[in-house]
Amino acid sequence: MKSLLPWRRAGVLCMALAGAVAAHAQVLQFKWGHVYEPTSIFHQQAELAARKIAEQSDGKIKIEVVPSSKLGQEADFPLMLANDSVQIAYVGQATLAEGYPPLSLGSYPFAFKDLDHMRKYLASPLLADLMKGYNERSGNRMVAAVYYGARQVTSAKPLSKPEDFRDLRLYVPAAAAYQLFATALDAKPVTLPFMSLYSSLKKNEVEAQENPLDIVKSKKLYEVQKYVLLTAHVYDTLGIVIGKAAWARLAPQQQAMVEKVLVETAKWTNVGVIAGELEDEKFLRDKGMTVAPVNRQLFLERIVKRSTPEQVGARPGDYAKLQALAGAN
Helix, strand or coil: CHHHHHHHHHHHHHHHHHHHHHHHHCCEEEEEECCCCCCCHHHHHHHHHHHHHHHHCCCCEEEEEECCCCCCCHHHHHHHHHCCCCCEEEEEHHHHCCCCHHHHHHHCCCCCCCHHHHHHHHCCHHHHHHHHHHHHHHCCEEEEEEEEEEEEEEECCCCCCHHHHCCCEEECCCCHHHHHHHHHCCCEEECCCHHHHHHHHHCCCCCEEEEEHHHHHHCCHHHCCCEEEEEEEEEEEEEEEECHHHHHHCCHHHHHHHHHHHHHHHHHHHHHHHHHHHHHHHHHHHCCCEEEECCHHHHHHHHHHHCCHHHHCCCCCHHHHHHHHHCCC
16 A cells, blocks of 8 residues: 555646646636727727737736626726626726725816826826725726826807806716816706716706717717817826736736736827827817817816815825926926
8 A cells, every 4th residue: 555655646746736737727717898989999998908918928818898888887897896797997087086085186177287287197106106095995906097088068058157057957977076076066967877878968858968079979979969168177087997806816927917018008098099189179070069168267266166176085285296297397
């Protein structure tokens, strides 16, 4: 019997090695959910990143990109990421701030002076620190931030000044910073599923809405709205977030590779979104919409008179740091 022991040991060792090889060779299957149309640049980025990650992992990480709210609404994604029912998602900063309020800084109305100010924020230690705080609080992993676009107002009737918003049925997402924009202007905020927005505008259940122009174009809101007011009240961003369990399934070198790919493709997307905003404005004009600038100072004065960044969760001192970025080289 003793003579059989070495063989048994060898068998056990072989089985262990086989198990290790099988685990190493296991293909990870991830789903990347989002609410945008397949024609949107965000879907294009997700598809591009999925291809690059598959190539650089030798096929060991496969990502299926699922668009158009098929996996859920944006507000559902933080919980879905946490329970591993979706592994990657685009989630707006204001929605992420519902779980980590300091991230609401970038969604506070008129916090950014212009696009250049936003670009500095994307590359700043301030945003990096906020992302770190979110990761520690949530357990998920926000690996990159993508410029979503300047949020503008569209309406069925002309608007030009803060007083025009009184009692206006204005669609805004449920996040606190967006709600604040509506209430500070005495509008009546309306929150509904994103996929229902078109029909609600068509039925005049909602009179106006606010979103980047790319959304107005891709969702064909120009068919049910006549006016665009260029408020640029929020220069918005999306977080690319990987769920805690999904991140843990990646080996350290895979984590580094995935994060690098997502950061690089986010930069590609930022360039595309910025270029697309001018094209979208022309497109909407050609579709018959009246596009008008606005005196942002009038709106800013109303907002700061009735609210503070800390009211929606920003950390004391962060707003001053954000404003300092506007003058930084």
